[in-house]
Amino acid sequence: MGINSFSFKIRKYNINWSENVKKIRKVAGFTLMELIIVIAIISILAAAVFWAINPARRLAEANNAQRWTDVTAILSAVSAYIVDNDGDYPAVIDDNSSTSQVLGTDSGTCDSYCGAVSTVASCINLTADLVDNGYLPTIPTDPKTGDVGNSDYYINKESTGIITVGACDPEAEGDTTPTIRAQR
Ligand SMILES: [Ca+2]
Numbered sequence: 001m002g003i004n005s006f007s008f009k010i011r012k013y014n015i016n017w018s019e020n021v022k023k024i025r026k027v028a029g030f031t032l033m034e035l036i037i038v039i040a041i042i043s044i045l046a047a048a049v050f051w052a053i054n055p056a057r058r059l060a061e062a063n064n065a066q067r068w069t070d071v072t073a074i075l076s077a078v079s080a081y082i083v084d085n086d087g088d089y090p091a092v093i094d095d096n097s098s099t100s101q102v103l104g105t106d107s108g109t110c111d112s113y114c115g116a117v118s119t120v121a122s123c124i125n126l127t128a129d130l131v132d133n134g135y136l137p138t139i140p141t142d143p144k145t146g147d148v149g150n151s152d153y154y155i156n157k158e159s160t161g162i163i164t165v166g167a168c169d170p171e172a173e174g175d176t177t178p179t180i181r182a183q184r
Pocket residue numbers: 094095096097098099100101155156157
């Protein structure tokens with residue numbers, strides 16, 4: 001079928017969209033606004049059902065998403081610090097690559113419970129390096145188990161010089177517990 005005969009057919013059927021929409025509305029008996037309201041109500045109900053089926057899991061997923069955001073923010077801040085300081089790492093990051101340090105302002109007991117990695121007791125306070133220098137508004141803390149004293153986020157300088165930042169205690173999502181860890 002050539003283009004000419006195709007356009008001829010369109011002309012022949014005389015498609016008039018606004019006229020057709022009017023006809024559909026007349027038959028179906030609803031307006032566009034009513035349709036939008038119905039779709040909105042269905043969406044809200046669907047979200048409510050999604051949460052109601054397994055609220056604990058949804059909460060765990062939301063917390064883990066926050067942990068990813070926090071870990072990435074800490075890593076970006078440390079990376080920016082290193083770049084701005086001609087390759088020098090924050091002095092409080094130790095050179096022992098086999099153990100991690102947990103971010104916090106407490107003097108000790110930061111290893112009281114960190115499920116993901118082996119850590120040292122001394123907390124690492126990055127406030128002066130990262131917050132006072134404007135790389136972070138505050139040091140992030142785990143949404144469930146962290147506080148300013150013991151954030152439940154850890155950092156390690158690997159033997160290669162790569163920085164690892166991770167969450168000590170991510171939550172299980174169903175049968176699996178994700179590893180929340182970023183490196184640069
Ligand atoms: Ca270390």
